[in-house]
Amino acid sequence: MPRREFLKTGAGLAAVVAAGPFPVVSVLQAAEPAPGRKTIGIQVGAVSFVDEGTEKVLDLLQERGAIDTIYLTTFTYGRGLAGRQIPGHPFPDHGAQESDEKFFHGGNYAMPHPEFYRDTVLKQTRAPDHGDLDIVAQVLPAAKKRGMRVFCSLEDVFRADVPGVKNVAEVDLQGRRTGTLCLCHPDVRAFWIGLATDLCKSYDIDGILFFNERNGPLLNALGASHAQSIASSRVTCFCEHHQRAAKERGVDFGRARQGYQKLDQFIQAALKGQRPSDGYFVEFWRLLVEWPEIIAWDRLFDTAKHQVLAEVNAAVKRVRPGLQVGFHIEHVNSFNPIFRATRSYADLATKADFLKVVVYNNCGGERYANFVRNVGSTVFRDVPKEELLRFNNYLLNYGDEAKFDDLATAGLSADYVFRETQRALAGVQGKCRVLPGIDIGIPTGKDSRKASPEDTYAAVAAALKAGADGLILSRKYSEMQLANLAAAGRAVREAAKG
Numbered sequence: 371m372p373r374r375e376f377l378k379t380g381a382g383l384a385a386v387v388a389a390g391p392f393p394v395v396s397v398l399q400a401a402e403p404a405p406g407r408k409t410i411g412i413q414v415g416a417v418s419f420v421d422e423g424t425e426k427v428l429d430l431l432q433e434r435g436a437i438d439t440i441y442l443t444t445f446t447y448g449r450g451l452a453g454r455q456i457p458g459h460p461f462p463d464h465g466a467q468e469s470d471e472k473f474f475h476g477g478n479y480a481m482p483h484p485e486f487y488r489d490t491v492l493k494q495t496r497a498p499d500h501g502d503l504d505i506v507a508q509v510l511p512a513a514k515k516r517g518m519r520v521f522c523s524l525e526d527v528f529r530a531d532v533p534g535v536k537n538v539a540e541v542d543l544q545g546r547r548t549g550t551l552c553l554c555h556p557d558v559r560a561f562w563i564g565l566a567t568d569l570c571k572s573y574d575i576d577g578i579l580f581f582n583e584r585n586g587p588l589l590n591a592l593g594a595s596h597a598q599s600i601a602s603s604r605v606t607c608f609c610e611h612h613q614r615a616a617k618e619r620g621v622d623f624g625r626a627r628q629g630y631q632k633l634d635q636f637i638q639a640a641l642k643g644q645r646p647s648d649g650y651f652v653e654f655w656r657l658l659v660e661w662p663e664i665i666a667w668d669r670l671f672d673t674a675k676h677q678v679l680a681e682v683n684a685a686v687k688r689v690r691p692g693l694q695v696g697f698h699i700e701h702v703n704s705f706n707p708i709f710r711a712t713r714s715y716a717d718l719a720t721k722a723d724f725l726k727v728v729v730y731n732n733c734g735g736e737r738y739a740n741f742v743r744n745v746g747s748t749v750f751r752d753v754p755k756e757e758l759l760r761f762n763n764y765l766l767n768y769g770d771e772a773k774f775d776d777l778a779t780a781g782l783s784a785d786y787v788f789r790e791t792q793r794a795l796a797g798v799q800g801k802c803r804v805l806p807g808i809d810i811g812i813p814t815g816k817d818s819r820k821a822s823p824e825d826t827y828a829a830v831a832a833a834l835k836a837g838a839d840g841l842i843l844s845r846k847y848s849e850m851q852l853a854n855l856a857a858a859g860r861a862v863r864e865a866a867k868g
């Protein structure tokens with residue numbers, strides 16, 4: 371009988387109570403880590419258990435990586451968290467050595483129960499990749515037997531051909547439907563609530579880790595995240611639900627759209643090197659002064675995104691207060707000061723039990739360089755890239771990192787991991803736990819940094835030394851070399867010895 375069912379029955383509860391106060395506490399709070407105990411987690415997708423065998427993977431994770439918590443990719447259509455190594459990159463030294471392009475699809479790798487999806491048009495999301503396999507049902511009992519915790523990872527990455535997506539898709543600046551989901555849409559909100567509730571009620575998991583890396587229209591217009599192209603004419607969302615939400619807040623839809631059209635013109639001219647007479651930055655700032663609706667509309671996106679986070683958290687707690695909810699805090703939070711300003715750790719701490727703060731330092735060099743390149747080709751086009759990088763290093767409290775031309779090859783340092791972990795800890799003020807996300811083998815460009823075992827050791831040691839409540843090895847086991855996993859485990863064990 372699952373723990374929850376056991377507690378619901380009077381006999382079960384009486385038996386627990388009769389055993390004295392201590393067992394009651396330990397049973398009810400089983401999902402919460404003991405005070406001071408570090409969480410050593412790893413993100414794993416279904417395909418790894420299928421390819422290598424559940425027991426064998428768990429053996430490896432425990433023995434090599436000192437792992438005690440599995441963040442099991444349960445919902446996504448993205449290849450960042452699910453699937454084998456992404457095509458075009460070498461396979462690690464375990465698992466199948468051929469691409470899964472032929473069968474990779476994505477979706478819900480657990481078994482969806484229809485009653486939780488009544489209020490949403492997104493009813494058919496079951497992943498077909500592995501036939502009838504329910505990955506949560508398979509991994510959970512094996513992990514529990516070993517005393518490992520299991521969280522379901524849910525990611526807001528969809529594909530355009532999922533039934534219902536067209537009905538709830540965002541609308542861009544030109545009025546076109548996109549392939550991304552509108553976070554203001556009632557069906558989308560109902561989907562995330564339904565999915566989180568379904569997983570927490572249907573399986574005896576320890577909680578949810580929620581991923582949403584999507585940015586608002588201002589950052590997308592500037593291409594101000596790492597992997598983005600500059601897409602100022604395709605920014606979102608201008609749908610009817612966003613228009614209604616704007617009206618409630620007194621934000622003028624017409625002026626917001628005009629403001630973004632002006633911004634689009636500015637960006638496109640800047641990319642062609644057509645310098646405004648007052649300079650690029652002044653012209654950009656003037657746009658924000660004359661069209662404050664640009665900021666207001668960007669804020670609207672964030673408000674909807676954070677509302678979904680809060681709703682997922684509330685839904686999980688309604689199932690059982692002891693279940694834990696964590697949010698993945700995307701990389702752009704680390705290297706974009708404009709984005710940082712829109713994310714307050716103190717505020718996020720009120721919506722989650724833990725934050726997985728991305729501090730990927732190896733791929734971080736390439737990503738940070740790309741951010742500098744993008745903003746350096748528009749808003750900060752008057753500033754030489756090297757000086758723009760130095761300036762940003764000061765704004766972000768980075769230490770002595772590589773020069774612009776060397777940044778992708780060098781990566782960011784373990785000191786960066788230490789500083790960003792400390793910033794998160796100072797921000798949450800003890801109100802939630804901070805689990806830095808450590809990058810092992812995240813694919814990068816041909817000449818960009820690839821983490822050596824020494825790099826992984828240094829990053830893990832830096833996060834723990836900074837006082838982190840644990841860490842999460844990322845992005846997925848199916849792209850990690852075993853030597854790096856072992857280096858992480860060694861750093862964890864040595865830190866525990868003190």
Ligand SMILES: [Zn+2]
Nearest residue numbers: 552607609612
């Ligand atoms: Zn919308």
